[in-house]
Amino acid sequence: MTAAAVAFEPHSLLALVLGSFFGLAFGCIPGLTYTMALALILPLTFTLEPMMAIGVLVSTYVGGASGGTVAAILVGVPGTPSSAATVADGYALAKAGKASITIAMATICSTLGGLFSLLVMVASVQALSNVALAFGPAEIFALVVFGMATICGLAEQSLVRGLIGGVIGLMVMTIGQDPIDGVSRLTFGNVNLLQGVDLLVAMIGLFAVPQVVSTLFEHKSGSSTIVDGKSVKVELPKLGYIWGYRWNILRSSILGTVIGAIPGTSGTISAFLAYSQEKRLAKNPENWGKGDMGGVVAPETANNAVTGGAMIPMLGLGIPGDPATALILGGLLIHGIQPGALLFVEAPDVVYSLYMFYGLAYVLVTVIMLFGVHLFVQALKIPPHLLAVAIMVLCVVGSYSLRNSMFDVGSMIVVGFFGYLLQKARIPLTPILLGLVLGPAMEREFRTAMIMSGDSYSILLSPIALLFFGMALLVIVMSLVGMVRSRVPKTA
Amino acid sequence: MTFCNLKSLVLANTMGVLLVPGMALAQADFPTKPIEMTILFGGSAQTVGQVLSDEMSRASAQPIVAVSRPGGGGAVGYSYAQATAADGYNIVWNSNSISTVYYQGNLPFNYEAFTPIAQIGVEVPVVAVQSSRGWDNLEEMVAAAREQGQPLRVGVSGLGSFTHIASAALFDKFDLDVIYVPYGEGRAPAELLSGRIDVAVQWQSQFQSHLRSGDLLLLCSTGAQPLEHGDVPTCHDAGAEGLDITMWRGLVAPEGTPPEVVSYLEDLARTATESGSFADIAVNLGFTPAFLPADEFGELIATDDAIIGQLMTDLGLNNR
Structure with a gap:
């Protein structure tokens, strides 16, 4: 009860509103992420009351995790890596004139996923934090391999092209200091290359630059299509429409929460896993990637369910699941709040206030976004070539501000140029992104496991690891079988 | 911006010429x-x-x-x-x-x-173990490690990281067979709790809640001075003579x-x-x-x- 009282106090609510807006803004803008939002807002919380500080941090996190969708759907450039899985179907739907309903649907699913993970967190934080402990390097490696296997399902037309994309992604991530020995790879003595190609910089380059270049070419050739102002009308989903996706939402929520609870994984993996899982279960998988609402619902639900999942090991064990929760952990520690099993005994009011803030932040974000849809869709009225220029500016700002490095701006442009060429060569971009996201984790976890076992592969044979390896194999076999089947009638 | 910088540069130069040993004034300029x-x-x-x-x-x-x-x-x-x-x-x-x-x-x-x-x-890095292992001090741990017949797994922040160097300095004193397992920042305590490693050498704050709940135990700290908080001996006093590694x-x-x-x-x-x-x-x-x-x-x-x-x-x- 006291927790509810604290959460509804005027200045707590103010903190929540501020945090939500701040997080949303960073999430919406391609190139700015919620991790950055948290890093920027953290110093402001030093001097706040502990409860207000928690409110600001939690709502920034929630707002940022929800905002990434907007740019992914409207302009086809994900605001955060975890929204990358949304681009294929979300952008296609927006081009078909369904931008508003798609954004609204994504927001509602995000919230449902987030609230689901909150319920799980409240009910079983201490039990589930033991799940986190069960995942050592070998198990996480197996999970990452399973994630990699979904490339097979994502490669739309050609498995070979998909695999080429995945390998390119893996190769790019080997640049820089290796994660175990600190040996510099492919740096040619350049100190700037030591930091490698940042995932976000690569993502901005891959998704935004080709988009901008083709838009400008289309404009030059006069073939660009300007959306008629009247056709941009706001349409919100009805309850029955949402109800139609209940199983998709439930499955994706469970998947996202569980993945979130495993340290060292991220929203991006869960979004892609949810996408490929739902695509497999869908009645009309051939429509996926061309504008199926299920392809927006699944990744958006899962990547927000991760937020609650990631809080589980953070609160229960004091172990941050990703860079964003690490920053929240820092914010709590500054105020003398030490997460861990004892926190639930010694300061239950802190824990319950945190839950309240978390739930309230989601409600707030949903309200802001549903009103915001009216504003967001106006962006479609802007002539595409002007919008392209604005996107490019944001991309440059975003890549610079990530690590305050002009070098990253250069990297973004180089990656973007190659991304454009690859798109021309019909290499799909999503497998590249998966390679980028999963590559570093795959290498680090495998090598750590090998060091632990003294180079014995038997460490990879733990039950959990075997389960994931088995699932990876199943995914590969199933997609191969599906591919052969679809090809047989044509040749016959 | 550039203009302002130029102006202040010119100003500072003029000042420098006029007041060469004027330290107090130069300080006021910065x-x-x-x-x-x-x-x-x-x-x-x-x-x-x-x-x-x-x-x-x-x-x-x-x-x-x-x-x-x-x-x-x-x-x-x-x-x-x-x-x-x-x-x-x-x-x-x-x-x-x-x-x-x-x-x-x-x-x-x-x-x-x-x-x-x-x-x-x-x-100051500290040396932590699971309480359930029954090792009450550094020497008991070393003795147990010698007996178990397989290398001791020690979790550190990364190869070549400060915690790795501190651990190496410590375990070299006992001539033990050690495998250093590199984790990113923050993960070693969880790995220690799960029993995948025998020892974790990390910063004290990372173990705090597990120390208070009694799941983990600190054997020693690698600095020359004992830690301000908690009753933890220095590694030097615990048997690793002459060890003094402080970041x-x-x-x-x-x-x-x-x-x-x-x-x-x-x-x-x-x-x-x-x-x-x-x-x-x-x-x-x-x-x-x-x-x-x-x-x-x-x-x-x-x-x-x-x-x-x-x-x-x-x-x-x-x-x-």
């Missing part, structure tokens, strides 16, 4: 624009750096702005700052990483490329920064470090404020550099 503090790492190092820059800004005529330049174990930030003008407007929130990253072969220059400003505080954090500026500018920054650092609010926050983050003036800090950097160089050679990590 700073005329915000000072950038390069932060090399994330995690608690970044948070302490931000708090420090906040506190220093309070005492300064111009704000001190914390700017993150992570990557390459510190190499990216060090290279950036080293290439800037030695005028005191670019300072680095540094640590022993200047030595580790140099000996790893990732920096073309060593600690001598920077002028020390002040040490701000220290962090310091402090501020440096590019080599050649004018002495009066350094002393201005040193004063700011002293005021900030000795303020009560900094101490409160720092302790919550597991950081022990310990101010040292520029000259003493410089000597410390040099001694530690030699020690770290030797340890890294012994570990086969010295690429110089």
Whole structure:
């Protein structure tokens, strides 16, 4: 009860509103992420009351995790890596004139996923934090391999092209200091290359630059299509429409929460896993990637369910699941709040206030976004070539501000140029992104496991690891079988 | 912006010509624009750096702005700052990483490329084990490790990281067969709880809640002085004679920064470090404020550099 009282106090609510807006803004803008939002807002919380500080941090996190969708759907450039899985179907739907309903649907699913993970967190934080402990390097490696296997399902037309994309992604991530020995790879003595190609910089380059270049070419050739102002009308989903996706939402929520609870994984993996899982279960998988609402619902639900999942090991064990929760952990520690099993005994009011803030932040974000849809869709009225220029500016700002490095701006442009060429060569971009996201984790976890076992592969044979390896194999076999089947009638 | 800089430059030059030995006046000239503090790492190092820059800004005529330049174990930030003008407007929130990253072969220059400003505080690695193993002190653990007939698995933050070097210095004293398992920051305590490793050498703050719940136990701390909090012996007292590995954090500026500018920054650092609010926050983050003036800090950097160089050679990590 006291927790509810604290959460509804005027200045707590103010903190929540501020945090939500701040997080949303960073999430919406391609190139700015919620991790950055948290890093920027953290110093402001030093001097706040502990409860207000928690409110600001939690709502920034929630707002940022929800905002990434907007740019992914409207302009086809994900605001955060975890929204990358949304681009294929979300952008296609927006081009078909369904931008508003798609954004609204994504927001509602995000919230449902987030609230689901909150319920799980409240009910079983201490039990589930033991799940986190069960995942050592070998198990996480197996999970990452399973994630990699979904490339097979994502490669739309050609498995070979998909695999080429995945390998390119893996190769790019080997640049820089290796994660175990600190040996510099492919740096040619350049100190700037030591930091490698940042995932976000690569993502901005891959998704935004080709988009901008083709838009400008289309404009030059006069073939660009300007959306008629009247056709941009706001349409919100009805309850029955949402109800139609209940199983998709439930499955994706469970998947996202569980993945979130495993340290060292991220929203991006869960979004892609949810996408490929739902695509497999869908009645009309051939429509996926061309504008199926299920392809927006699944990744958006899962990547927000991760937020609650990631809080589980953070609160229960004091172990941050990703860079964003690490920053929240820092914010709590500054105020003398030490997460861990004892926190639930010694300061239950802190824990319950945190839950309240978390739930309230989601409600707030949903309200802001549903009103915001009216504003967001106006962006479609802007002539595409002007919008392209604005996107490019944001991309440059975003890549610079990530690590305050002009070098990253250069990297973004180089990656973007190659991304454009690859798109021309019909290499799909999503497998590249998966390679980028999963590559570093795959290498680090495998090598750590090998060091632990003294180079014995038997460490990879733990039950959990075997389960994931088995699932990876199943995914590969199933997609191969599906591919052969679809090809047989044509040749016959 | 450029115009303003030019103007102040011209002004400063004129002043310099007119008042050559005018130290007090030169001091009043600095700073005329915000000072950038390069932060090399994330995690608690970044948070302490931000708090420090906040506190220093309070005492300064111009704000001190914390700017993150992570990557390459510190190499990216060090290279950036080293290439800037030695005028005191670019300072680095540094640590022993200047030595580790140099000996790893990732920096073309060593600690001598920077002028020390002040040490701000220290962090001491601690040696933790699961309470259920029944090892009450370091010697019991060493004896058990000898008996178990397989190498001891020790979790550290990364190969060549400070916790790795501290562990190596410790376990070399007992001539034990050890496997160092590198985890990113923050994961070793969980791995220790799950029993996948036997020992974790990390910062004390990471173990705090598990110590209080009784799941983990600290055997010793690697510094020469016992920790302020908790009843933990030093490794030296626990049987690893002569062990003294402490990580310091402090501020440096590019080599050649004018002495009066350094002393201005040193004063700011002293005021900030000795303020009560900094101490409160720092302790919550597991950081022990310990101010040292520029000259003493410089000597410390040099001694530690030699020690770290030797340890890294012994570990086969010295690429110089």
